[in-house]
Amino acid sequence: MNTSTKPLRFTRPHVSGLLHWNHIAAVAAAITIAVSSYRYMDTLHSGAIVAYLLYPVSIGCLALLLYTRAYIRYPEVRLFGAFFAWVLVVIGLNMSRADGALASGWFYSLCVTSFLCFSLPYAFENAEQPRAVSFLAWVTVLLGGAFSALALYFVVTGRVIEMRPGIEGALGIGADNRLWMFCHPNAAAPICGIGVVLSLYLFFTSQYKRFRFVLLVPFVLCMCALALTDSRAGILATTLALGLEVFFVLSGKYFRASKKLLRALFSLVLAAACMALFYQGNVWVRQGYNTLVSRVEAETTLVTETVELAPADNESAPAQTPSTEISSRDLSDFGNFNGRTAIWSATLKGLVENPSILFTGTTPLNAGQTMTPYFPKDAPYGNFHNSFVAALVSFGLPGLLLILAFIVYLFVRSLRLIARSLFDERLLPARLLTSILVFTLGESMMEQFLFVDGMPSVVWVWFLLAAGFTFCFSREALQPPVA
Numbered sequence: 001m002n003t004s005t006k007p008l009r010f011t012r013p014h015v016s017g018l019l020h021w022n023h024i025a026a027v028a029a030a031i032t033i034a035v036s037s038y039r040y041m042d043t044l045h046s047g048a049i050v051a052y053l054l055y056p057v058s059i060g061c062l063a064l065l066l067y068t069r070a071y072i073r074y075p076e077v078r079l080f081g082a083f084f085a086w087v088l089v090v091i092g093l094n095m096s097r098a099d100g101a102l103a104s105g106w107f108y109s110l111c112v113t114s115f116l117c118f119s120l121p122y123a124f125e126n127a128e129q130p131r132a133v134s135f136l137a138w139v140t141v142l143l144g145g146a147f148s149a150l151a152l153y154f155v156v157t158g159r160v161i162e163m164r165p166g167i168e169g170a171l172g173i174g175a176d177n178r179l180w181m182f183c184h185p186n187a188a189a190p191i192c193g194i195g196v197v198l199s200l201y202l203f204f205t206s207q208y209k210r211f212r213f214v215l216l217v218p219f220v221l222c223m224c225a226l227a228l229t230d231s232r233a234g235i236l237a238t239t240l241a242l243g244l245e246v247f248f249v250l251s252g253k254y255f256r257a258s259k260k261l262l263r264a265l266f267s268l269v270l271a272a273a274c275m276a277l278f279y280q281g282n283v284w285v286r287q288g289y290n291t292l293v294s295r296v297e298a299e300t301t302l303v304t305e306t307v308e309l310a311p312a313d314n315e316s317a318p319a320q321t322p323s324t325e326i327s328s329r330d331l332s333d334f335g336n337f338n339g340r341t342a343i344w345s346a347t348l349k350g351l352v353e354n355p356s357i358l359f360t361g362t363t364p365l366n367a368g369q370t371m372t373p374y375f376p377k378d379a380p381y382g383n384f385h386n387s388f389v390a391a392l393v394s395f396g397l398p399g400l401l402l403i404l405a406f407i408v409y410l411f412v413r414s415l416r417l418i419a420r421s422l423f424d425e426r427l428l429p430a431r432l433l434t435s436i437l438v439f440t441l442g443e444s445m446m447e448q449f450l451f452v453d454g455m456p457s458v459v460w461v462w463f464l465l466a467a468g469f470t471f472c473f474s475r476e477a478l479q480p481p482v483a
Contacts, residue, residue, distance in 0.1 A: 022123035025061040026132055028054060029120050029465070030139040032112055036458040037143045037191050040169055040182035043455075047105050050455060055108045058116035065123050074122075076409060076471050083402040084114055090361040090395050098363040105454045106364050117461050121468035126476055130429050133469055134205065137198040140458070144195030145218025148225035151181045151188075155228060155289070158324075177327040179228035188225075189234025190443050190459045195222030197241045197439050204249050205429045223278075227285035230327045232338075237442030239279045244435040247271035251422055264422065283328065290325045337446065340385045342376045347389055350374035361396035364452040387444035390452045403451065410437070410467050417474040430473035436466040 032054055039046035065071050072078060087110065091101045101107055124132050151171060154160065160172030174180040181188035199219040203212050226234060250267035350371045351357055362370050368382020371393055375381075384390040392400045414434045421427035440463035444450045449459035 021061065021064050022120075022128075025057075025116060025120055025123055026135060028057045028061065029116055029136055029461075032116060032456055032461055033136065033140050033458065034143055036456045036461050037140070037147060039455050040187070046455060050105065050112060051108050054112045054116065058112045058114075061123070062115040062119055065119055069122055071119070071122055074471070074475075076406065076413075076467075077122075079402065079406050079409060080114070080118060083399065083406065084110075086399050086402060087395060090399060091363055093360040094363050094366065098365045101363050101365055104365060106452065109453060109456045109460070110451065113456055113460050113464050118464040118468045120465065121472045126472075129469060129472055130205075133429065133433075133465075134202065136465060137202050140462070141195055141198050141202060141215065141218045144191050144198075145221045147181060148192055148195065148218070148221040151179060151225050152221065152228075155179060173228075173324045173326065177324055178230045179225060179326070181225070181229075185229035186231045186233065186447055187457075189229045189231035190440075190449065190457070192222040192226035192229065193234045193238035193241075193439060193443070194436075194458055194462055195219075196226065196238050197245065197436060200242060200245050201429075201432050201436070204245070205432065223281065224285050227282035228289065228326050230286065230329055232329060232331065233443060233446035235279065235282050237439050239275050240442060241435040241439035242278050243271045243275035244438060245432055246274045248418075248422075248428060248431040248435070286326050286328045290328070293325050337385075339376070339379070340446065343379050343383075343385055344389050346374040346376060346379075347371050347384060347393065351393070357393060358397045361394050361399060364390065364394040364454070367393040367452065384448050385446060387448045387450035387452065390448040391450070394452050406467075407441070410470065413474045414470050417470070427473075430470070433466045433470045433473065436462055437470065440466070 031049070035046050035049055035054070072081070091098060091107075094101070121129055121132070154172040158172075160170055160174070162170050169182045169184070170180040171182055172180060174185075176185075178185040179188065181191065195218055199215045199222065203215045203219075206212055206215075226238060247267050247270075250270055251264050350373075353374075354370070357370070361367075367390060368384070371384070372379075372382050384393070388400060388403070391403055395403075414437065417427070418431055418434065421431060440450075440459045443459050444463070447459075449457045450463060451460070453460060
């Protein structure tokens with residue numbers, strides 16, 4: 001009898017052409033990532049791409065998936081399907097107030113992220129799934145690195161592109177002394193943060209060792225841009241995800257201690273050190289930029305005085321250089337999350353005065369408008385600064401409970417996978433997906449990126465991608481060995 005075991009079943013052969021529908025779906029997912037990263041540059045055309053390209057493609061991919069795979073037999077798919085069905089019920093209950101919800105950018109985005117991003121992992125055979133993750137990770141890293149490089153160029157040259165009054169955005173150092181990337185720094189930070197997290201993911205899992213160090217370029221670019229956004233939620237979420245990645249890599253690859261507990265503890269200590277170093281590195285980037293600004297201001301002042309004293313024919317204007325110091329906020333307001341707790345408590349007060357919303361919801365089209373009168377006077381209009389508070393108002397208590405049940409089930413599967421394979425190098429790509437989940441959920445606790453955004457956000461897209469691949473990987477890894 002053959003007693004060999006196969007704990008990792010990513011090697012089952014499967015051959016399909018380049019134009020196979022699951023490969024087309026992967027390209028569509030890559031386009032979704034591009035739209036989620038660059039949508040603030042051109043909101044009009046980004047919305048058209050989602051509505052007229054990605055939305056029909058996602059429906060077609062779901063239909064093919066249902067036809068070719070036993071998709072609905074999985075419990076997580078049924079649970080997520082129950083949430084989507086409840087969203088349709090909420091739209092029906094609010095049809096008189098949410099006219100056009102089924103033709104809104106939010107609904108198109110919900111369908112694209114659900115039918116395409118979450119379902120995509122199930123369209124691939126086991127051998128193709130890791131390659132699909134790597135392909136989408138490369139797309140995200142290259143787009144995020146290029147976007148960060150563009151933003152840093154404008155920072156270094158002291159230039160700013162204002163998009164007002166058409167769009168509330170800019171490229172460069174804004175009036176709040178933070179880096180804007182055609183959107184608010186808190187919305188730009190996830191683009192940079194996911195670039196950092198996925199750069200490390202590819203560095204540790206890539207089979208092409210010669211090209212690994214190329215990933216240090218987008219890593220540094222995204223880290224510098226993230227630091228200059230001064231988004232504390234983005235920096236902390238990225239730091240935590242990076243620490244998890246280092247822990248999983250060290251415990252499963254580099255240390256061969258005889259006692260697994262000692263091996264895990266040593267990896268945990270080094271991971272904590274890397275987290276502290278990365279967080280401090282963001283502080284050093286801001287300090288270094290401010291030092292550069294101070295020196296440039298001093299040199300500009302000296303050049304200007306020299307020009308004023310020189311003859312007229314020798315006059316020359318100083319070159320355009322950085323002129324604004326970047327902000328560097330501490331964590332002194334960590335207790336109230338920079339005033340967010342006041343928004344959340346005001347939302348709860350509004351729900352007490354409107355208890356019917358706890359069942360019927362309002363849809364994301366009316367959630368902000370309904371609750372803004374209860375917000376503090378200085379709070380942004382219609383922004384709950386928390387995906388789950390926004391989901392509670394948008395979909396009611398049943399919708400929120402379905403979302404939380406899905407997340408709890410996801411992390412139970414993820415933790416079981418980690419407990420089973422913490423010291424197995426071959427399952428490293430599967431474990432590293434947990435760091436992406438932690439990053440996306442960490443960002444969503446401070447901003448409303450999940451399920452309620454009017455366009456696909458990079459947080460929303462990668463949360464569902466990582467969730468789908470985690471379920472698929474864990475199902476294969478947790479199956480009993482084949483005798």
